[in-house]
Amino acid sequence: MRRFSVGLTGGIGSGKTTVADMLQARGAALVDTDRIAHQLTAPGGAAIPDIRAQFGDAFLTAEGAMNRARMREYVFAESTAKARLEAILHPLIRVETELAAARAKGTYLVFVVPLLVESGSWKQRVSRVLVVDCAEQTQVRRVMSRSGLSEAQVRTIIAAQASRQERLAAADDVIDNDGDSLALVPQVDKLHAMYVSLAAAHDQRASD
Ligand code: ADP
Numbered sequence: 001m002r003r004f005s006v007g008l009t010g011g012i013g014s015g016k017t018t019v020a021d022m023l024q025a026r027g028a029a030l031v032d033t034d035r036i037a038h039q040l041t042a043p044g045g046a047a048i049p050d051i052r053a054q055f056g057d058a059f060l061t062a063e064g065a066m067n068r069a070r071m072r073e074y075v076f077a078e079s080t081a082k083a084r085l086e087a088i089l090h091p092l093i094r095v096e097t098e099l100a101a102a103r104a105k106g107t108y109l110v111f112v113v114p115l116l117v118e119s120g121s122w123k124q125r126v127s128r129v130l131v132v133d134c135a136e137q138t139q140v141r142r143v144m145s146r147s148g149l150s151e152a153q154v155r156t157i158i159a160a161q162a163s164r165q166e167r168l169a170a171a172d173d174v175i176d177n178d179g180d181s182l183a184l185v186p187q188v189d190k191l192h193a194m195y196v197s198l199a200a201a202h203d204q205r206a207s208d
Contacts, residue, residue, distance in 0.1 A: 022188045054084055131173070133176055
């Protein structure tokens with residue numbers, strides 16, 4: 001039987017990384033699918049040969065990483081490009097996340113999956129879905145101050161992701177992150193305690 005696991009998701013700038021770090025500090029093991037996707041498309045990454053074969057050298061940087069800015073533009077402009085890129089990345093991400101999960105120690109596993117609701121198969125792979133939720137205006141403000149993107153650019157990214165309602169409909173647990181970071185502490189403490197006891201019950205069933 002698989003280990004007890006939480007799929008942590010939320011829109012861009014909602015606070016996924018912040019909440020994931022807090023759960024890790026309390027003893028959860030993190031598997032960050034975004035970081036894995038970055039490693040796969042970094043110089044020497046496992047996805048690079050297929051990206052070169054499919055899209056050509058023009059989509060690589062001088063260092064041999066995927067040229068993210070160029071790929072992002074192309075994927076917006078060319079209707080089949082997104083599916084072709086995902087066909088390369090998704091199986092590799094799946095293998096790498098399974099390996100990272102098998103190596104992970106922690107009390108329970110947290111998979112950080114920005115597009116969990118959009119991607120379909122993730123929901124079946126985790127024991128519970130945790131959504132970090134905030135108003136769209138809060139997302140816009142946070143991402144603008146972190147990245148230097150314009151409001152229009154941030155809103156375009158948000159519009160391409162699942163809506164707040166779709167995400168909440170998929171959630172087993174929700175963290176409200178419209179407040180300050182102190183307001184996160186009791187919410188994270190409460191969920192962590194619940195996950196520890198659910199993980200213990202899960203492991204008990206597995207050993208019966
Ligand atoms: P995500 O991983 O979902 O994109 P982050 O956790 O990186 O979101 O948060 C986005 C930005 O907002 C970061 O700069 C983070 O430090 C900040 N942030 C997150 N939660 C809060 C909060 N409750 N109050 C103030 N800033 C926050």
